[in-house]
Structure formats: C-alpha cells, structure tokens
Amino acid sequence: MPWGEFKDTAAERRLFQRRVTVMLLFVFLLLAGLVARMYQLQVVEHDIYTTLSDKNRVQVQSVPPPRGLVYDRNHVLLAENRPVFSVTLVPERVGGIDETLEQLVQILDVSEEDLERFQRRLREPRRPFQEIPLRYDLTEDEIARLAVHRHELPGVEVEAELVRYYPHSELTAHALGFVGRINREELQRIDPVNYAGTNYIGKSGVERFYEEQLHGKVGYQHVETNARGRTLRVLEQENPVPGEDIELHLDLRLQAKAHELLDGRRGAIVAIEPETGGLLALASVPGFDANKFVTGISVPDYRALSTSINKPLFNRALRGQYPPGSTLKPMLAIAALDSGAVTKDHTIWDPGYFQLNSKGRRYRDWKRGGHGWVDLTHAMAQSCDVYFYEAAVEMGVDTMHSYLSRFGFGEDAALDVSGALSGLLPSQDWKRAVRNQPWYPGDSVNMGIGQGFMLATPLQLATATSLIASRGKWVEPRLLKGVEGGELPEGFLPDETHKPLKLEDPDDWEYIIDAMAEVMHGSRGTARASGRGAPYRMAGKTGTAQVFSLAEDEKYDAEEVKERLRDHAMFVGFAPVDNPQIAVAVIVENGGGGSSTAAPVARAMFDAWLLELAAPEDSSLISKTDAGSEIL
The missing domain is CATH 3.40.710.10 (DD-peptidase/beta-lactamase superfamily)
Structure with a gap:
C-alpha cells in the first residue's frame, strides 16, 4: 500500500496551523487581559491603590499639645511638665498579648499591679491603635535592655511623653488639684478630635476648672512606617498649639506659712485679698502628694490615704x-x-x-x-x-x-x-x-x-x-489672676447676681x-x-x-x-x-x-x-x- 494512503501531510499541516493560531490567539487574549488589568491598576485605579499603599506605609499620628503651666502671683512655678519614658503596647499590632507580656516581665521590672492596670485599660473603650502604657518612668538601663529585644516585640514601643509634675505638691494639692488618665466617663464627653493622643485630663481644682485653657490644641504628623509599624521618618507635621500658661492670685510663700502654722494638726486656712477677691492662700492640712495620682497611684498608697483617720484627701477649705x-x-x-x-x-x-x-x-x-x-x-x-x-x-x-x-x-x-x-x-x-x-x-x-x-x-x-x-463691696473669690499672653476667660467678670450689700446707714x-x-x-x-x-x-x-x-x-x-x-x-x-x-x-x-x-x-x-x-x-x-x- 502506498505511503500516501496512510499520511496526509497537508491535512496535518492545516491542523497544526489551526492549533497554533488558536494558541496564539489564546496567548494574545491572556496578554491583552493582563495589559488591561495592568492599565486598570496602574492608571484607572492608581489613586485608590496609592492611598491604600500609603495607609500601610504612611500613617497620620496625633501630637498632643504641651499642657499650660501654672504660676503663683510672684511667677513661681506651681505646675510644670517633665519628660517621662514609658513602655506601651498597641494591641492591634501585637501578635499575642499574653506572650508579649511574659517577655516584657522577663526584660523589665513589671509588678502585678502594673499588669492589672494594663489589663483593666485593655478592657476599657479606647481609640483604635491607641497605645496602652504598661510601665512608667523607665530608667536608662531598662530602656537599653528593651532596645536589645526590640526586634522580637512588634507593637511594643518606648514612648517619651510630657507628664504633669507639681514641685510643691503637698502645699498646692488641694488648691491646684491634679491631672490623671482619661477614664471611660470622660472619654464620652471630651472632644475626640482635640483629645486625640492626649492621655491626661484635669481631675480636680484649678486643673479641672481651667482644663480648656490648659489643654491646648492637638497637632498631627504624617509618618512613614515599616512592615512592623515602627516609625522611620516624619513626612509632614502640623505643630500642636500649647495650652495657655495661667497665673494665680495664690502666693506660695503665704500658702507655705499656712501649712507651717497647721503642721501636726487638722484644719484649714483661707486668705482673701478683699479688693480683688483673689485667694492668697487656700490651705487644707494634712495634704498629700498629687504627683502620685498623675500616672496612677498604687493600691497600697491610695489605701493608706483613703483610710487615714486624718483624711488627707479631704479638702477642708472647700x-x-x-x-x-x-x-x-x-x-x-x-x-x-x-x-x-x-x-x-x-x-x-x-x-x-x-x-x-x-x-x-x-x-x-x-x-x-x-x-x-x-x-x-x-x-x-x-x-x-x-x-x-x-x-x-x-x-x-x-x-x-x-x-x-x-x-x-x-x-x-x-x-x-x-x-x-x-x-x-x-x-x-x-x-x-x-x-x-x-x-x-x-x-x-x-x-x-x-x-x-x-x-x-x-x-x-x-x-x-x-x-x-x-x-459691702461684693467681689467673688477667685484663684485666677491672669492668662499669660491672653485674655481672661469669657464670663470671668463679677457675677451680677451678687449686688453690693448696701445698708440703710x-x-x-x-x-x-x-x-x-x-x-x-x-x-x-x-x-x-x-x-x-x-x-x-x-x-x-x-x-x-x-x-x-x-x-x-x-x-x-x-x-x-x-x-x-x-x-x-x-x-x-x-x-x-x-x-x-x-x-x-x-x-x-x-x-x-x-x-x-x-x-x-x-x-x-x-x-x-x-x-x-x-x-x-x-x-x-x-x-x-x-x-x-x-x-x-
């Protein structure tokens, strides 16, 4: 039988050509789809994916404003801010909270009280990606030990922040009051925008009454971060507006004299300047160290104050x-x-x-x-x-x-x-x-x-x-004497409901x-x-x-x-x-x-x-x- 009867070369060639054409067409279609997709991603949806990428790489962080200072009538500093280094955790970035805490306990001196306070704050409502402090006031040695293990601890940072400090704490505790960490109730009533990044708020006294003036206005910064969320560099920044510095009628020397006169006894002394209504002294004895309340007072210290028969936390003057x-x-x-x-x-x-x-x-x-x-x-x-x-x-x-x-x-x-x-x-x-x-x-x-x-x-x-x-001249008692470089708060004029006490004779x-x-x-x-x-x-x-x-x-x-x-x-x-x-x-x-x-x-x-x-x-x-x- 002739060979041609078994093999049709022309038909096989046509079949091969058709198959090649189909494959080429298929490959072309795939390439066209890929190019179209690339065009959509790179051109049409460029802005969208750039934004998404920047969100991974660039973050907007709030910058809390420095709290305003408080002075007495002689410009003696009564309340200032001092830098404190603390170790904080961002739960959203931590792989495992329990494991991370165990590592930190081995690296740092973390007490049971610190852990309990951290767990309590972890359960409380808070802002997304907000740092939760674990330990305050780290020493240089502790900061160095933490830096060695930094690569093993995603979401753990050493933060430097300005914390309120009262250099004459026991003398001024009842008059000035103190600041403390924002709690759940305060979180519901404060401005979430202006207090973004702020951890402290006035709890009592002057610190509470003039919170609006002392707090300031929040700032922002755009920072570039790596895959672990650590800041690499600051790209753009809007500086915060510091709180206003205020001056009080209070005279620290007279306040100290009042405490000296009542030393060893329980009582109160209030001194007023009749012409202005300025409170020259507002002393309640015994007093307490307000600095302990700023970053969180320990349970034994608070128990000692609250159960003391002399009631040092009680403001007798007011x-x-x-x-x-x-x-x-x-x-x-x-x-x-x-x-x-x-x-x-x-x-x-x-x-x-x-x-x-x-x-x-x-x-x-x-x-x-x-x-x-x-x-x-x-x-x-x-x-x-x-x-x-x-x-x-x-x-x-x-x-x-x-x-x-x-x-x-x-x-x-x-x-x-x-x-x-x-x-x-x-x-x-x-x-x-x-x-x-x-x-x-x-x-x-x-x-x-x-x-x-x-x-x-x-x-x-x-x-x-x-x-x-x-x-008979009525002037409302007041602590505030003036605002540094600013005006007195609205409504600070004498109260019209209190008229002078005029007598018939x-x-x-x-x-x-x-x-x-x-x-x-x-x-x-x-x-x-x-x-x-x-x-x-x-x-x-x-x-x-x-x-x-x-x-x-x-x-x-x-x-x-x-x-x-x-x-x-x-x-x-x-x-x-x-x-x-x-x-x-x-x-x-x-x-x-x-x-x-x-x-x-x-x-x-x-x-x-x-x-x-x-x-x-x-x-x-x-x-x-x-x-x-x-x-x-």
Whole structure:
C-alpha cells in the first residue's frame, strides 16, 4: 500500500496551523487581559491603590499639645511638665498579648499591679491603635535592655511623653488639684478630635476648672512606617498649639506659712485679698502628694490615704462644713442693726443664760457667771452669747436667712473654685421639707451663735469676712489672676447676681468693724493676746464650734473629752482695719478655744502678709493711724 494512503501531510499541516493560531490567539487574549488589568491598576485605579499603599506605609499620628503651666502671683512655678519614658503596647499590632507580656516581665521590672492596670485599660473603650502604657518612668538601663529585644516585640514601643509634675505638691494639692488618665466617663464627653493622643485630663481644682485653657490644641504628623509599624521618618507635621500658661492670685510663700502654722494638726486656712477677691492662700492640712495620682497611684498608697483617720484627701477649705459658731456674730450684728432688731445703744443684762420664757430652757452663755450689762460693741468684744440669743429671736429666721444669704452662705459663691460645697443655711422651708417640723424659736436661739443646723465652709467664712472688710463691696473669690499672653476667660467678670450689700446707714459698717477691732485690741477682747504689739490695727472674731451637744446644765471639760470630740477652734478677721489687704478664716479641728488656738494662727498670717512678705512699696499700705495703735 502506498505511503500516501496512510499520511496526509497537508491535512496535518492545516491542523497544526489551526492549533497554533488558536494558541496564539489564546496567548494574545491572556496578554491583552493582563495589559488591561495592568492599565486598570496602574492608571484607572492608581489613586485608590496609592492611598491604600500609603495607609500601610504612611500613617497620620496625633501630637498632643504641651499642657499650660501654672504660676503663683510672684511667677513661681506651681505646675510644670517633665519628660517621662514609658513602655506601651498597641494591641492591634501585637501578635499575642499574653506572650508579649511574659517577655516584657522577663526584660523589665513589671509588678502585678502594673499588669492589672494594663489589663483593666485593655478592657476599657479606647481609640483604635491607641497605645496602652504598661510601665512608667523607665530608667536608662531598662530602656537599653528593651532596645536589645526590640526586634522580637512588634507593637511594643518606648514612648517619651510630657507628664504633669507639681514641685510643691503637698502645699498646692488641694488648691491646684491634679491631672490623671482619661477614664471611660470622660472619654464620652471630651472632644475626640482635640483629645486625640492626649492621655491626661484635669481631675480636680484649678486643673479641672481651667482644663480648656490648659489643654491646648492637638497637632498631627504624617509618618512613614515599616512592615512592623515602627516609625522611620516624619513626612509632614502640623505643630500642636500649647495650652495657655495661667497665673494665680495664690502666693506660695503665704500658702507655705499656712501649712507651717497647721503642721501636726487638722484644719484649714483661707486668705482673701478683699479688693480683688483673689485667694492668697487656700490651705487644707494634712495634704498629700498629687504627683502620685498623675500616672496612677498604687493600691497600697491610695489605701493608706483613703483610710487615714486624718483624711488627707479631704479638702477642708472647700468641702469642710462646720458650725460657724461665734465667727457668725459679725454678720448677724450687721443684720440686727440694719433690720432694726437692735440699735447701737441697745443694752441688755447677761446673767449667764437666756430663757425664751420664765419656765423655759436656759441657753447658757460661755461665761458661766454672765457678762452683766453689755451693748453690741462689748457683746462682740467679749463674745456675749446672751446678747446674740436675744437679737436672733428678735430678728427671726427669715431676716437672718435673708442677710446671711447676701453674705454668701448657703451657696457656692466662688468664681472658679472647683468642688466647693454650699454649706447649709437653714430656713423655715428647709426644716419643713427635710425634718417635717416647724421652725421653733429655740432654733433661732441656736442660729444666733452659729450653732444648730447652720453649716459653713472656711471659704464661705473668709468670703463673708472679706465682704465686711470691703464695707459691702461684693467681689467673688477667685484663684485666677491672669492668662499669660491672653485674655481672661469669657464670663470671668463679677457675677451680677451678687449686688453690693448696701445698708440703710453705711456707718453701721464702721461700727461693726470697730467692734471687731475691740476683739483684738480691747482690754476685754477675747483675742487681745493675739492683737497685742501689732504695728497695725486688725479686726477679728473668735469662735468655738461644738462637735457634740451638752446637756442643759453640763459643763464642758476639754481635758476629759477625747481629742476627736473636742471643740473646733475658729477665727475670722482682716487687717489693716482702715485699708484691708487680707481677710482670713481659720479652723483648727478639735483645737479647743478660738482665742487660744485659731487667733494666734490668724495673727501670724497677718504678720506674714503685711510685714514679712510685703514689697517695700507696699509698706505704705499700713497707715499711720493703724501703725502702733492699740486700744487700751
């Protein structure tokens, strides 16, 4: 059989050509699809994938602003920022949290408390890719050890941040307050944009009240990172706006003097500049180290503070509510004169007790035998209770409530003091609502000497005393004196709801002030020992607040009473009389008598401000009339 019958060369060639054509066409189509896809990726969707790529390579990081500084009136730094190195973890970048923590515990000194705090913050709501600190204030040796193992720890960084620091912490803790880490509740109310990257916020005091001014405005930076998320370089940056520096009326020297005078005791001292309302001193003793709260106080340290019988965390100056005792008498004397309940010539006989009727209860005078015949001046100088018992009954609760509210009692009358309580200014409506009882005349008797239901804070007592010193001119107490290079916050002007306290006879101011001067300089004044030898004339009023009640005929014996149940020693006053530069309220808890304990403290505050701390040009503020004068 011929070979051609078995092999058709032409047909095989055509078949091969068709197959090649199909393969070429298939390859061409594949190439065309690949080119089209490349065109789509490289040209059409270029911007999209560039952005996605940059998100892996370039990140936008917030830059927290430096917190504003706080100065006292003499430009002494009270609150600053110091750099602290801490180790942080970004959970989204950490391969395994537990394994990473185990490695870090072997490298660093990480306590159980640090781990518990980290786990707690890990469970709390937070911003995506936000660092969670594990340890603060790393040493150079710890930073070096961590750097050696850095390649093994993705998502772990050593961060440098500015942390609040209080160089005079215990002196200023209650006045300035402190900052702390932002918690869950604060995270819900703050501006998430402006606080991006910020870990701390004002918790109390000045730090909380002026948070908006002190915080500043957040900045941003575009940084290039590697595959592990570590920053390689900064591509673009918008600098943050630092917080504003503020200056306070507070004088650190006078604040230190107040703490020195109360050292070893429990109490508070508030000093106000009557002309401006500036708080020169706001001391509550004992104090505490506010720096421990900034990055997180340890459990043992907090337990020691919170369980201490002396309550160092309690701000007595703003939140301590005490019966004002006889320190309320100057304000009640103004009310009695202006309302017509008594006159300047009104005289009473004090047998040592007061009765609403011949068979009623005897309300005792502090002097068992009584003071005899006394007018208002002598009643003030000798702190005659019976005179004020009668005046209170004559006025009635409504009149007393009306006048005392104008002195700032029963409200938080301060302008920028965070956390102050309003005390208690009782009234008929209050007693009916709270006790479901009517107001009895005996309640007015007790209120006449600052006892009974009446409660006031040291700040309120200082405010009321400052109002007397300024002869009725109302200026709200304030800490802020000025803003460095800026304007005072909006609404910082005096509160229009507090009008000047105008009396029918303006001379009543001078009459009561002279009576208060008798307390300090008169031959029978209760605080004459503290006023003796002063080169200026001062006005004041001593007070003693009972901690527990005595039976009708029971006699108080401080020696037999436990220390914590003894009377509180109190004093209010101002100096100099004719040109007041400082008004002071002092309370020494369980200190006993106001004349023996609190008045000498106030005299030391007067001397410190007028004689020791006054600038040479201020010496003229002590007038010749005041200098060396002493009523005999």
